[in-house]
Amino acid sequence: xxxxxxxxxxxxxxxxxxxxxxxxxxxxxxxxxxxxxxxxxxxxxxxxxxxxxxxxxxxxxxxxxxxxxxxxxxxxxxxxxxxxxxxxxxxxxxxxxxxxxxxxxxxxxxxxxxxxxxxxxxxxxxxxxxxxxxxxxxxxx
Amino acid sequence: xxxxxxxxxxxxxxxxxxxxxxxxxxxxxxxxxxxxxxxxxxxxxxxxxxxxxxxxxxxxxxxxxxxxxxxxxxxxxxxxxxxxxxxxxxxxxxxxxxxxxxxxxxxxxxxxxxxxxxxxxxxxxxxxxxxxxxxxxxxxxxxxxxxxxxxxxxxxxxxxxxxxxxxxxxxxxxxxxxxxxxxxx
Numbered sequence: 540x541x542x543x544x545x546x547x548x549x550x551x552x553x554x555x556x557x558x559x560x561x562x563x564x565x566x567x568x569x570x571x572x573x574x575x576x577x578x579x580x581x582x583x584x585x586x587x588x589x590x591x592x593x594x595x596x597x598x599x600x601x602x603x604x605x606x607x608x609x610x611x612x613x614x615x616x617x618x619x620x621x622x623x624x625x626x627x628x629x630x631x632x633x634x635x636x637x638x639x640x641x642x643x644x645x646x647x648x649x650x651x652x653x654x655x656x657x658x659x660x661x662x663x664x665x666x667x668x669x670x671x672x673x674x675x676x677x678x679x680x
Numbered sequence: 681x682x683x684x685x686x687x688x689x690x691x692x693x694x695x696x697x698x699x700x701x702x703x704x705x706x707x708x709x710x711x712x713x714x715x716x717x718x719x720x721x722x723x724x725x726x727x728x729x730x731x732x733x734x735x736x737x738x739x740x741x742x743x744x745x746x747x748x749x750x751x752x753x754x755x756x757x758x759x760x761x762x763x764x765x766x767x768x769x770x771x772x773x774x775x776x777x778x779x780x781x782x783x784x785x786x787x788x789x790x791x792x793x794x795x796x797x798x799x800x801x802x803x804x805x806x807x808x809x810x811x812x813x814x815x816x817x818x819x820x821x822x823x824x825x826x827x828x829x830x831x832x833x834x835x836x837x838x839x840x841x842x843x844x845x846x847x848x849x850x851x852x853x854x855x856x857x858x859x860x861x862x863x864x865x
Contacts, residue, residue, distance in 0.1 A: 554769045554770055555769075556772075556774065556777075557823065557861065557863070558769070558823075558825070558844065558846050558859075559844065560767075575848060575849065576849070576856060601830060601834065603830065603848070603849055605848040609767070609768045610767045610768045610769065610847065611767055611847055613767075613845050613847050613848040613849070613858075615830065615833075615845075617834065633837075634837075636833055636834070636837060636843075636844065636845065637844065637845070638767065638844055638845045638847055651842050651844075651863075
């Protein structure tokens with residue numbers, strides 16, 4: 540994962556009336572995320588393939604990460620585990636949730652949806668799956 | 681589902697007492713929260729004359745959902761008890777920000793409210809949440825803030841509601857909680 544230290548001069552400031560921490564895309568890329576917690580959902584029957592007399596178990600849950608200094612950046616997302624060529628692979632499901640609002644070079648908000656989309660793209664560059672898998676192994680062993 | 685809203689003084693006679701009884705059953709008896717209670721009724725210092733209640737009743741007038749709304753211009757739960765969840769931001773003191781608390785939607789007669797995440801958007805819980813948001817907006821709120829669990833943020837986003845956390849979750853009684861902003865678009 541990227542290990543660049545965030546810039547002190549461009550740290551987000553808490554206290555905006557809408558509760559968002561405003562960060563540029565460039566500053567976001569400098570944030571180092573640390574795993575906070577991950578957990579399994581109870582079996583999600585609506586996602587499970589059904590068969591005669593049986594329903595396949597679905598492995599799904601969420602994960603929470605934190606980055607930066609106070610105020611902390613908080614990002615979480617849902618995941619689902621599927622088999623890829625016989626190996627269990629974790630996939631992000633849906634847009635991430637965060638306390639961030641990305642801004643453009645002029646300081647204008649990108650908006651709720653685009654911010655989530657861009658953060659999702661950034662997360663997909665991180666090797667979070669192994670961290671989540673490890674955390675779940677410890678928790679449910 | 682019928683929804684009634686108002687302050688204690690504006691609610692129909694006896695309804696506030698029924699709300700307190702419902703909250704005791706849900707939060708104290710079922711969820712095991714350590715809350716002040718008197719004669720199987722749950723209420724605290726944030727149940728004030730300016731508190732607004734949203735109550736869901738069935739066709740038999742039984743309560744199966746409730747919520748409490750407080751203006752942040754006075755004392756409220758997050759500001760008094762959980763300010764650390766604001767991630768260093770000052771406690772909101774704004775007539776456009778209201779706090780949502782004691783939200784519950786569970787049928788004590790054991791009828792299903794919603795059984796899967798896929799059912800949630802059409803559920804009574806979702807309908808009650810929308811009623812809460814409409815009620816808050818009628819009182820001048822532009823956004824809500826609430827102390828809640830991670831799962832609630834996930835559910836709100838499934839409804840298409842613009843909800844976002846103020847900061848990272850914090851463990852409280854073994855459960856990760858956080859302060860969640862809800863935009864009233």
